[in-house]
Amino acid sequence: FFSTNGPRWTHRERWIDDDNVCNWIGVGCSFGGYFTNNNHIVVVERLQLDSNNLGGTIPPSIGLLKNLIHLDISRNSIGGSIPSEMDWLTDLVEFRADRNAFKSNFPRLSNLTRLTSLQIGNNLLEGELSSLLLNLRHPRVSHNSSISVLNLGGNSFTGMIPTEIGDLTLLKELYLSENYLESTIPSEIGRLSSLMIFDIGVNSITGAIPSEIGLLRKMKEISLYRTFLTSSIPSEFYGLVQLELLSIGGNEHLQ
Numbered sequence: 545f546f547s548t549n550g551p552r553w554t555h556r557e558r559w560i561d562d563d564n565v566c567n568w569i570g571v572g573c574s575f576g577g578y579f580t581n582n583n584h585i586v587v588v589e590r591l592q593l594d595s596n597n598l599g600g601t602i603p604p605s606i607g608l609l610k611n612l613i614h615l616d617i618s619r620n621s622i623g624g625s626i627p628s629e630m631d632w633l634t635d636l637v638e639f640r641a642d643r644n645a646f647k648s649n650f651p652r653l654s655n656l657t658r659l660t661s662l663q664i665g666n667n668l669l670e671g672e673l674s675s676l677l678l679n680l681r682h683p684r685v686s687h688n689s690s691i692s693v694l695n696l697g698g699n700s701f702t703g704m705i706p707t708e709i710g711d712l713t714l715l716k717e718l719y720l721s722e723n724y725l726e727s728t729i730p731s732e733i734g735r736l737s738s739l740m741i742f743d744i745g746v747n748s749i750t751g752a753i754p755s756e757i758g759l760l761r762k763m764k765e766i767s768l769y770r771t772f773l774t775s776s777i778p779s780e781f782y783g784l785v786q787l788e789l790l791s792i793g794g795n796e797h798l799q
Contacts, residue, residue: 548622549599570596574611587611594640595619607632616640618663623647626664631655642666642695652679660690665719666698673725674706695719697743704728705744710735721745721767731756738762745769745791753798755780763787770794 545559553559557569565586566573572590588609598620607629615633618640625648626641638661647668653659662680673696680691691712697719705725709718710732716739725747733742734756740763749771757766758780769791776799777792792798 547600547603552597552599554597590614592616598622602627604629606630609633611635614638617644619643621645626651628652634658637661639663650676650679654679658690661693662691663693663695665695668700670700670702672703673701673723674703674708676701677706677708691715693717697721697723699723701725705730707732709733712736715739717741719743721747723747725749729754733757734759736760741765743767745771747771749773753778757781758783760784761786765789767791768795773798775799
């Protein structure tokens with residue numbers, strides 16, 4: 545509370561003042577969670593603190609909320625780094641921290657095997673994209689197949705889109721726009737059969753558009769805006785019958 549400038553929150557009703565943490569605004573507990581004076585255990589499962597004027601930093605003690613399933617701190621002004629203790633939250637399914645002021649490298653989160661949504665776009669995060677994706681892998685499995693929404697756009701990630709992106713086979717939405725990514729689009733993107741949104745605009749991506757993208761029949765939105773792609777739109781794109789948006793503006797050499 546205090547590490548994120550709690551007294552300045554827009555909504556802070558019952559925080560600190562109420563002995564029952566489950567009554568604090570933005571906190572969700574499992575059924576019947578109370579403090580020990582009622583002989584029950586508090587199990588905090590949700591923190592919904594988006595758009596609430598949070599500042600400061602996330603304390604390492606966030607890792608003590610071992611039963612946390614949903615964490616949304618998006619649209620605030622939290623800075624500093626995302627603590628590595630986040631990797632202790634092994635039940636976490638959704639983590640939203642987009643539109644803050646986080647900086648430094650993203651921590652290794654190899655134990656979050658239940659994570660389906662990771663949204664950290666529009667921050668000041670940096671580092672190699674390939675390292676971030678590899679750090680999401682669990683050491684005892686070949687890949688993290690649970691991720692369905694991955695938003696890394698609007699940061700300072702560098703490097704190339706790794707071929708391992710094809711291992712995220714349940715991915716539905718992929719946002720990589722407005723970073724410092726280079727090289728080409730890997731053909732392994734064609735393995736993401738559930739992909740509906742693919743956004744890599746405003747990067748230094750070069751080469752041809754892989755024809756394999758035309759195999760992604762569920763695709764609805766593709767943004768290749770302001771890249772350095774060459775050649776022409778693959779004829780396979782005519783098979784994308786659900787496509788609603790194709791943004792290719794700002795590409796001088798794309799036909």
